Amino acid sequence: MKLIQYTHHNKDLLEQFELTDEQLRFVKSPEVNVSVAKxxxxxxxxxxxxDEGKAVVFFVLHEHSEFESQFKVDNSIYIRSFSTDHRHLRKGYAKQALIALPEFIMSHFPHIKYITLLVDVPNSVAHDMYLKLGFEQGNQIEGERYPAYCMIKKI
Known part of the structure; x- marks a missing residue:
């Protein structure tokens, strides 16, 4: 798994990435996220x-998010809209991306010490994956769409 920052030079990755309506219940589309990030x-x-160079996972790393105070840790980066292209679900790509993420963050954001995210309570599959990959569950808060668990991982 190779993690890369999106730029206008790799716009084809954005155009090829597909999410279902069911997935969009829990995340915003890559197009919306890129537009906001601009x-x-x-x-x-x-x-x-x-390994074939296809975009299989998408997310946004967000410093100083509106949820920062909910996590009660300093020097953190928030993951938003973590998603897998629906054509590549259940192949282990989400897990591979999360395993590769600490090294990526240390390389590109050396001041960051914690990874944080919210997982919607109804999204039990994602919640279980985050726990298995070393995230700790914090408080339950009111998320953007659903009640959500604060998840924290020390790098």
Whole structure:
């Protein structure tokens, strides 16, 4: 799994990435996220590429998010809209991206010490994956769409 920052030079990755309506219940589309990131320098869109160079995972790393105070840790970066292209679900790509993420963050954001995210309570599959990959569950809060668990991982 190779993680890369999205730029206008790799716009084809954005155009090829597909999410279902069911997935969009829990995340915003990559197009929406990229559009917002163009106006917010604290947001960095990321693609995860498989061995064939296809974009299989997408998320945004967001410094100083609106949820920062909910996590009660300093020097953190927030993951938004973590998603897998529906054509590549259940192949282990999400797990591979999360395993590769600490090294990527240390390389590109050396001041960051914690990875944080919210997982919607109804999204039990994602919740279980985050726990298995070393995230600790914090408080339950009111998320953007659903009640959500605060998840934290020390790098």
């Amino acid at each position: 106006k917010d320098s604290n947001r960095t869109p990321i693609f995860g590429l498989n």
